[in-house]
Amino acid sequence: MSLIRAYALPHPPLAVPGIGHGQEKGIAKTLAAFDEVSEEIAELAPETIVFITPHNVLYADYFHISPGKTARGSFSRFNAPKTRFETEYDAALAGEISRIAEQRGIPAGGLWERDAQLDHGVMVPMWFVNEHYTGYKAVRVSQSGMDPATHYRLGQVIAEAVEALGRKTVLIASSDLSHKLKPDGPYGFAPEGPKFDGAVTEALARGDFLSLLKIKEDLREGAAECGYNSLTILAGCFDRRGVDARLLSYEGPFGVGYAIAAFTPAERDADRDIIGQFEQFSLTDARKKQDTEDPYRALARGSLEHTVKNGGNLPLPKDLPEEMLRDKAGVFVSLHKNGRLRGCIGTIAPTTANVANEIIQNAVSAGLSDTRFEPVTEAELPYLTYKVDVLAPPEKITGPEQLDVKRYGVIVTSGYKRGLLLPNLDGIGTVEEQISIARRKAGISEQAPIDLERFEVIRHE
16 A cells, blocks of 8 residues: 555644744644654655645535645744745646546546645644655645545545555645633633544544544534544545554643544455445434434425425325414425535425425425535435424514524524524524624625514424
8 A cells, every 4th residue: 555654633833933932832742743743754755745634725515636736835824934835746646636536426626726825734734744854745635515424535535546656655634623622712612622522532543433434513513623524534545444543642722622643554454344334324323313203304304305206296295293284384494414414495484385385395495406505316315314493483673682592593684685594503602603694694794784583493303
């Protein structure tokens, strides 16, 4: 195998002496591990280092692989403009990764370069590497907005491309962990922060990449992590292969988690079919939720499945509860796949004869017409779970003090623009956040005057 080593490294700019100005002494364990890794890389003498970064251009449905022959960068953004970088890209390897990704149906390549300058997700690890070793070319790969399983598959592609070219390669997954570890940290504290970091560091220490993939979206969001998907790409490089895993350090004295880990490939191991095991886990988890569906969720699932498989709308079932046929209300239907939102469409007020028809209409729209996502495919249907929110009529309120993010949804109106946000959503803890997100959804600026309404929902999940 030409991928000889992979590392999970953080990217705190203050770790660089010209930026930290002494603050770096507060992360002594991290600095020592950085030096250990850099010395190892110098001994390995790789031809190419592949950097996975969360801080270059990020697309929702495309992995950006930086094109060109060379790249430059500096820490001028961090008041250290004299600390500069220039690296030669391994264009052949970047091209091979793009080629194999296209064959696998994974959108990746060098299109739409927005900023050719190196980002700090690359430059911080590069600074430490370059202290000991500079005889390498680089490949810079960005994360995307796609799900962790797709990032894992890109890791499989990278390993295949490296092997196809016979390139002696090291991979660095640039990844800070939670940004919410301390009340006095720059991002505050959330209980999800230490829980997320504990789950990640335990998985890294054991090379347990299945547990890494199983980490739920709501835990990631609550932790305000940075770079989780860099780690899932790294994990994919070791699919069906044994791995010697070492957790070299972890600390978070400034409120952000910094972990450093090393991974050395071992022999082929068919039992480490991680992506196959994850898909089976996801399917089993979805089936358990489907088995406990009430009539509202079952109708949402049945309507989307009917349309995707057969076209047209599902005929109204005859065995529905009376209130679904009697009542009229606005309804939101949301779809989730592996804990991630896969589509959400709703109506503020009723647009059909009853709640049942509202669910049928909006479930199909959520699966096929939410412009944030590609339409749901038939192959995805078994993995989907559904939530149905039946809205009570909204009432006007005079100010934010009459809102409660757990109990009430909010509608903001400015002129002809109107935005809605449901109550009790993961990752939204304050009324201010709730209103701000509703503004953004409607395209209303933070300065524009707004009218507020609130509403309650009956949630079926």
